[in-house]
Amino acid sequence: MSPQAAQEAPLGFENTTRHNLRDIPSLGYVSGGGIATKELPKVGLLSGIQLAVEGVFTMTDAAALAPTKSDFAPYNLIKRIRLSANNGTDIYNASGWACYIDNLTSTFNYRVGQSGADEVFKFDNTSAAAPGTVNTLKFNLFIPCRLNDRDPLGLLLLQHPSTQLTLEITWADLTKNAGYYGLYTNAETIDAFSAITLNAYPVAEFFAVPADPRNLPPIDYIIQTLEDQFSVAAVGEQVVDIPQGNTYIKLAAWHYHNGVLAPSSDIDKYEVRYNQTEVPYSVRANNLRAYNRNMYGIDVPKGHFVFDFNHQGLPNLGTARDYVNSQYLTDFQLRPNIVSGAALGTGPMIYLLRKQIVKLAG
Amino acid sequence: MSTVRLGDIYPGQGPLTAEIAEPDAHDPQFAGYERELQSRLAGVQMFSIGGIHANHYLLGLLATLVVAGWLQAKA
Numbered sequence: 001m002s003p004q005a006a007q008e009a010p011l012g013f014e015n016t017t018r019h020n021l022r023d024i025p026s027l028g029y030v031s032g033g034g035i036a037t038k039e040l041p042k043v044g045l046l047s048g049i050q051l052a053v054e055g056v057f058t059m060t061d062a063a064a065l066a067p068t069k070s071d072f073a074p075y076n077l078i079k080r081i082r083l084s085a086n087n088g089t090d091i092y093n094a095s096g097w098a099c100y101i102d103n104l105t106s107t108f109n110y111r112v113g114q115s116g117a118d119e120v121f122k123f124d125n126t127s128a129a130a131p132g133t134v135n136t137l138k139f140n141l142f143i144p145c146r147l148n149d150r151d152p153l154g155l156l157l158l159q160h161p162s163t164q165l166t167l168e169i170t171w172a173d174l175t176k177n178a179g180y181y182g183l184y185t186n187a188e189t190i191d192a193f194s195a196i197t198l199n200a201y202p203v204a205e206f207f208a209v210p211a212d213p214r215n216l217p218p219i220d221y222i223i224q225t226l227e228d229q230f231s232v233a234a235v236g237e238q239v240v241d242i243p244q245g246n247t248y249i250k251l252a253a254w255h256y257h258n259g260v261l262a263p264s265s266d267i268d269k270y271e272v273r274y275n276q277t278e279v280p281y282s283v284r285a286n287n288l289r290a291y292n293r294n295m296y297g298i299d300v301p302k303g304h305f306v307f308d309f310n311h312q313g314l315p316n317l318g319t320a321r322d323y324v325n326s327q328y329l330t331d332f333q334l335r336p337n338i339v340s341g342a343a344l345g346t347g348p349m350i351y352l353l354r355k356q357i358v359k360l361a362g
Numbered sequence: 363m364s365t366v367r368l369g370d371i372y373p374g375q376g377p378l379t380a381e382i383a384e385p386d387a388h389d390p391q392f393a394g395y396e397r398e399l400q401s402r403l404a405g406v407q408m409f410s411i412g413g414i415h416a417n418h419y420l421l422g423l424l425a426t427l428v429v430a431g432w433l434q435a436k437a
Contacts, residue, residue, distance in 0.1 A: 089370040162373040220368055245365050360368040 013152050013217045016210035020044060021203055024167070029055065029198035033079065033173035036200070040165040044206035045155040045217070048144040049167060052120070053077065055198030056136050057174065059128035061191045067126055068185045070178035071261035071301075074123040074139045075100040075113075078200070079181045080170035083143055087166055091156070092143050094227035095181070098353045099141045101252050102225060105306050106148070106316040109297035112140050128190050137198065143167075147223055147249075147357070148316040152207070154223035154357070157216075159209060169200055179259055180349075220360045223249075225353065232257075232338065232348040237269075240334040240350055244326040249310040250355040253334060255303040258345030262303035264289055266342035270305050271335040274324070281307060285336070305336070310355075323357070 022043070027036035040046065053074075059067060070076060078096030085091060094102065104110045115124045122138040146154040158165060172181035175193045184190070210216060230240050232255075242251070251272075255262035270288050272281040283291070285305065292300045295311050312318035326332045336350065 085371045086373065089366055157372065160372045163371060219372075222366065222371065224366070358366050360366055360371060 010212060010214035011210075013207075013210060013215050016212065016215040017045070018208040020206050020208060021050075022206070024049075024202040024204055026199040026201045027167070027169050028200075029174075029196055030171050031196065033171050033176075035168060035170050037166055037168045038202065040158060040167060040204060042159045042164075043204075044158055044208055045152075045219075046158050046165065047146045047155055047205045047207060048142055049083065050203040050205060051081070051141045051143060052138070052201045052203075053140070053198065054138045054201065055196070056134055057196040057198065058132045058134050058194045059126075059190055059192070060130070060132040060194065061128035062130055064127075064129045065186070065190055067128055067183075067187065067190060069123075069126065070183060070185050072097040072180060073178065073183045074137055075141070076178060076181050077137075077172050077174065077183055077198075078141075078169055079172045080168070081141070081143055082166075082168040082170075083145065084166050084168065085156070086162075086164055090224065090226065091145050091165075091222055092225045094225055094353060095351075096141065097180070098227040098252075098351065099143060101254070101300070101304065101353055102144070102250075102355070103142050104298075104300065105250065105252055105292075105296060105308060106142075106144070107296075108315055111298075132192075132194065134195070144225070145223055148310070150317060152217035153221055155207060155217055155219060156222070157209070157219050158206065167202060171198075174198075179347075180256060180351075185259075222358050222360065223355065224358045225355045228352045228354065230350045230352065232344060232350060235338045235340050235342050235344065237335055237337045238350060240336070240352060242326070242332045242334060242352070242354065244329055244332055246326060246356040246358045248324040248326060248332075248354065248356050250306070250308050250353070251334060252300075252304065252306045252308075252353040253336065254301070254305070254351050255336070255338070256347075256349040256351060257303075258343045258348070261301065262342070262348075264302050266303070266338055267305070267336050268339050269337035272307055272333070273335055274326075274329045274332045276331060307334075 024038060024040065027038055030036055075096040080095055081092060081099055082090060083092040113121055115121060120138060120140050122136050126135050127133045145156055156165060157163065174183055174196060175187055176182050177188045178185050232238060255267060257266055264285060267285040270283055270285055271279055273279050288305050292306050295308060296315055300306055308315065309322040309324055310316050310318040
């Protein structure tokens, strides 16, 4: 190859880009629960959004009633996180809790939510007293749109002239009793919430666009993360039909029984089944939780079960070996078995976080 | 059967998307991308620090041990 030809050859994305972190204006808490939106700056190739929720609020109660934290707090203060392209196509659409589970199962030994790490997480000093107690709240979430930290698959070309990405946050109502959304299960018995100053501070993680378009990473794939809910009618084997069409890299399911996160003992078996008879995963629920512990270095919360097709020694850094291309399957199901003694209560649900690689159709 | 179209994310034929080629046209499971990953993993690219490969460190260590052994035998 002549020196001139060598100069003209594409250098590849890794050699022609630069990692960037940049603040985006904050999204304030909407009183009574509501939606806050922000359009993302049209710069670079978006890799993800780091979201820090911080602020203070005052709780007053004449009888100094202790607020009871929801199983999903503080992450369920965010009812929905939605990252959408041109306001029509969801790239990320999940609750704050689902985003936390996504984060927890994407990093080995994830400790960002550990109490005591005061700089990034604070939700242990929560009380209500007669003259009013000021409570500080801090937590972090990462909204990924790329496959992982290493591979440039799923990056979104923000500076395309016609593309507009919008980050939308739906806040839960802090003052209402929490089931799946909100902070406290007894919020309505607390006399008053006041001086609520809570903000979500997003930071965009993006990569500089190479000058030569030949060095662009493949941008005709996106990583789509969606959360669905399936109602449970009765105990016994449940059939959760997983929408087909794309390539799955992770499925995380959690059970909501009796108004709280279900104890893991409510479920005794988990299966993944496709093409009616193929069962690649058929495990005792407790074994699956132990397997999950091995994968992530920590326990996933109770009632949670994860099938991670992108795990090979390290979470989220696997190859395509175990990916499930659901396009040509006749069916694709998750089949947990809820034990007969489980107290389901009202409105039992199975929540499902689905992470998939979507090849954009022409 | 993809649920999202390229035009949903990048409407029209912008100057940048027009340049982008398919990674692999016969690619229901994006085999082209998998190959790229596999080749990267399978190569002898051990971790490198400042451009020096780890096996250079191993050679250096071996040489040091040989010299140390020779010095000890001489003493």
